[in-house]
Amino acid sequence: MEIKAAVVREKKAKFKIEGISLDTTLRANEVLVKVVATGLCHTDLTIRDGLIVPFPTPSVLGHEGAGIVEQVGTAVTKVKKGDHVVLGPSSCGECEQCISGHPSYCTNMMQLTFSGRRTDGSCPYHDHSGSDVSGLFFGQSSFANYSLTNERNVVKVRKDVPLEILGPLGCGFQTGAGSVLNLMKAGAGESIVIIGVGSVGLAGLMAAKAAGCTTIVAVDIHDSRLELAKQLGATHTINSKTHKISETIQKEIMPGGLHYALDTTGRNEIITEALNSLRPLGHCVLVIVSTEKLEINGMSLMGKTISFGLEGDSLPDVFIPRLIDLYKGGLFPFDKLIKFYDFEDINKAVEDSEKELPLKQYCECLSDHMDF
Known part of the structure; x- marks a missing residue:
């Protein structure tokens, strides 16, 4: 045809x-x-x-x-x-x-x-x-x-x-939401930073809100993105052009660190900042398309976990209808x-x-x- x-x-x-x-x-x-x-x-x-x-x-x-x-x-x-x-x-x-x-x-x-x-x-x-x-x-x-x-x-x-x-x-929305719901398994009362709030990051943000996270930090270099992130559920925003991510989180938002971090930038220095924003045993998920070497400060790990996620580790036949149901319920x-x-x-x-x-x-x- x-x-x-x-x-x-x-x-x-x-x-x-x-x-x-x-x-x-x-x-x-x-x-x-x-x-x-x-x-x-x-x-x-x-x-x-x-x-x-x-x-x-x-x-x-x-x-x-x-x-x-x-x-x-x-x-x-x-x-x-x-x-x-x-x-x-x-x-x-x-x-x-x-x-x-x-x-x-x-x-x-x-x-x-x-x-x-x-x-x-x-x-x-x-x-x-x-x-x-x-x-x-x-x-x-x-x-x-x-x-x-x-x-x-x-x-x-x-x-x-x-x-x-x-x-x-x-793909994109499943990746962001699945990173939070499937890989992190974020839950009620927990905390998360999402670095890079394009469409994938914002999908993760909405999923965090739907899961009941009570501290949701959005990080980007574009104020327009950060404003949209606030509309969609971010409790705090950081423009990383003017503020150091980990210092702002550790000193002003969540002393002791957050439970989770989602990075969509793939930049080594930003991934290190994500890790430094976490508490011990925190979990950082990377959702990146990059050919660069991953290089981080080893002292930033301190018992923490890094995962490289593809497609949100989802079973599409189960997860996509679930996201649609959340959408119909006003939660996604x-x-x-x-x-x-x-x-x-x-x-x-x-x-x-x-x-x-x-x-x-x-x-x-x-x-x-x-x-x-």
Whole structure:
């Protein structure tokens, strides 16, 4: 079938909206989804620029899709045509990590996420010359109006919440919230500092509030982000351009230190500050996309724990519906973090994202005013 996709033809190039061909002769475990909207994640841009792992070009990226099931393979039982779904990350379902409940660390994740092909080496995407276009990015390639994905990637969701806002639950918001609820297991009356309150950090902040944390410190260098953090539940804010994080926390906010820290910056000096803000046995979770070496002051550890989290260590089929229920209950208002763009304006969304705006960039792939 002919689909419309945002194609990257070379490293660091702009996205180009093109018509390409998608093979819709589904394998037994595949699902075809009509994409309603997709989030734009920082990871899409790092892969586009070849900074983390290579992804063959030309390619279709995107990994925060939400849409409606159009067709299912013969072995698919989880969803049926017409179901609303959020598209999550890839996992095999068979390795030790998957069967023990940690699919974010799937042994086969690299091949499933970054090869651009099915596991048998076939490519279902082609341009008009017949050449392969790499797809199945994170198992979904949601920068298109249709996504070919696997049954394990789809999460069935309730139909009384607009699909247009749900895509980022598949990665960014799940990552931030899961870091707090799954990795830290933060609870009522506890304390946390969140350093870097972009969309991932703010998702963690909202999760901390929903969990009952009573001291929630937001740290950033942008006052606009800190103001939004206060609206979403921060009890204290620190602009790290003008204040030393650990000193402010230890002297003015929580002498003796906090229970938890969430760092989204990946900067060595900031991670050390996060650790110095914690009490003994505190837990710091890193949610970063970085190729830099991690170097910290060893004396900052003092019995503390550092975890590197992927996708919030979530079981998407359980955790994403849980976040939607929290949203419906007014406890996780992630819709306040979303800014919408028409699909044709995806490069404008990229430009705004690279300007460090505090909102989640989000492209509507299907809507009444768009022609596909």
